[in-house]
Amino acid sequence: MVRGRTRGLILGFSALLVISWTGFMIRTNRHRAAVSYIQEALELKVLQILYPNHHYTKENYTEFRIIPEKNLSDFRQYGELAGMGDDYPLENATFFTLVRNQELYSLLQSIEYVESRFNWRYHYPWVFANDEEFDENFKLEVSHLVSGEATFVTIPKEMWSYPPHIDQKKALETRERMEKHGIIYGGSESYRFMCRFNSGFFYKLDALAKYKYYWRVEPDIKFNCDLDFDYFKHMRENKLKYGFTMTLHELPATVDGLFSETKKFFRDLHPEYINENNQIEFISQDNEESFNMCHYWSNFELGDLDWLRSKEYNDYFNHLEESGGFFYERWGDAPVHTLAVSYMLDQKEVFYFDNTGYYHVPNSQCPRDGEKRIELRCTCELSKDFNWGSFESCLPYWYETRDEPRPWWAP
Numbered sequence: 001m002v003r004g005r006t007r008g009l010i011l012g013f014s015a016l017l018v019i020s021w022t023g024f025m026i027r028t029n030r031h032r033a034a035v036s037y038i039q040e041a042l043e044l045k046v047l048q049i050l051y052p053n054h055h056y057t058k059e060n061y062t063e064f065r066i067i068p069e070k071n072l073s074d075f076r077q078y079g080e081l082a083g084m085g086d087d088y089p090l091e092n093a094t095f096f097t098l099v100r101n102q103e104l105y106s107l108l109q110s111i112e113y114v115e116s117r118f119n120w121r122y123h124y125p126w127v128f129a130n131d132e133e134f135d136e137n138f139k140l141e142v143s144h145l146v147s148g149e150a151t152f153v154t155i156p157k158e159m160w161s162y163p164p165h166i167d168q169k170k171a172l173e174t175r176e177r178m179e180k181h182g183i184i185y186g187g188s189e190s191y192r193f194m195c196r197f198n199s200g201f202f203y204k205l206d207a208l209a210k211y212k213y214y215w216r217v218e219p220d221i222k223f224n225c226d227l228d229f230d231y232f233k234h235m236r237e238n239k240l241k242y243g244f245t246m247t248l249h250e251l252p253a254t255v256d257g258l259f260s261e262t263k264k265f266f267r268d269l270h271p272e273y274i275n276e277n278n279q280i281e282f283i284s285q286d287n288e289e290s291f292n293m294c295h296y297w298s299n300f301e302l303g304d305l306d307w308l309r310s311k312e313y314n315d316y317f318n319h320l321e322e323s324g325g326f327f328y329e330r331w332g333d334a335p336v337h338t339l340a341v342s343y344m345l346d347q348k349e350v351f352y353f354d355n356t357g358y359y360h361v362p363n364s365q366c367p368r369d370g371e372k373r374i375e376l377r378c379t380c381e382l383s384k385d386f387n388w389g390s391f392e393s394c395l396p397y398w399y400e401t402r403d404e405p406r407p408w409w410a411p
């Protein structure tokens, strides 16, 4: 009895103390961080009592976001009505995105385009990879926006670092020199890890092991047209190994030695890896004297993971890795993929995805075919179409190097 009363008194007194201390702190405007921390903790407690079925995440120290715990179908009514339904045979395929925590909101925007223009019909899964651990809030927000299963991967260190044979001093000198010359990302170490990872490692991630096809998506991209058929199915049915939607010229200063290493690999070391119906003409217009800089823009790409995991492709990557050009120059994954595609694949295995309305800064694609623009509810501006409208685009030339005619609407 006495004990109970004493405890009550002590508790009451402490509560009073905390309240008046808090009030004092607020009035005196001191230790604001500490005060707001306590306020937030209290606020969170209250919210948890009022709405026990909600998720609470701490955005930063001043804001709480409430994300209701609902089924995706509660949000995506239109997907349920017009989607392919549960018995649609999904391809063995996944979206793939490499992304940093701080790019969350740029990523959410990309996801919304992918979902509303394509994936609400199918609910393909999505693998997200990061060289650092994803934060909880990132995973929560992303999981709520994708309509398929989301998997989050932390990249193993050896896939995001220097291989042992690289002279890091020399690598640093390269970065300093390229930075001085104003070459974009020339001074960035992480950009090089990224290009190396996208060239030779992403397809080795455990999370991708079970899949046959991937579709790469980056933060801050758009699809300004409906993607009105199953791109993955299209890959399988047509035995495609690589798909792109834009092709343009690389900055020569970033790939000085890439082509000579590539030529050495295919012509001197492994001529048997060169496809009989290759498309080398697309990347070299002078009988392999030089690289014409045309490359598939890899921020959008669909590909066959089995091909990337093949001995042939990895022999090629390992050869490039040995030469050190990812660090002693600034080789991009786009030209690396493009050179491999052009030497190793049959032209028929490479596909141009038209009518995507794709945008990645600073270029956008827009269907020339007016009927298509209406049918696919495109919101792109025709006059800004890069593919047929810019001298920088390699698409018109790509058609010249193929056994197929240019489309009727090509200017």
Ligand code: GDP
Pocket (backbone or CB within 6 Å): 097, 098, 099, 100, 101, 103, 129, 130, 131, 132, 190, 191, 194, 217, 218, 219, 299
């Ligand atoms: P750009 O398209 O060549 O200008 O290069 P981006 O900055 O868009 O990078 C290409 C892709 O790699 C994007 O998906 C980025 O989110 C991702 N990326 C680039 N650098 C890093 C990094 O340091 N860490 C992680 N996790 N992702 C990165």
Ligand code: MN
Pocket (backbone or CB within 6 Å): 218, 299, 360
């Ligand atoms: Mn990008």
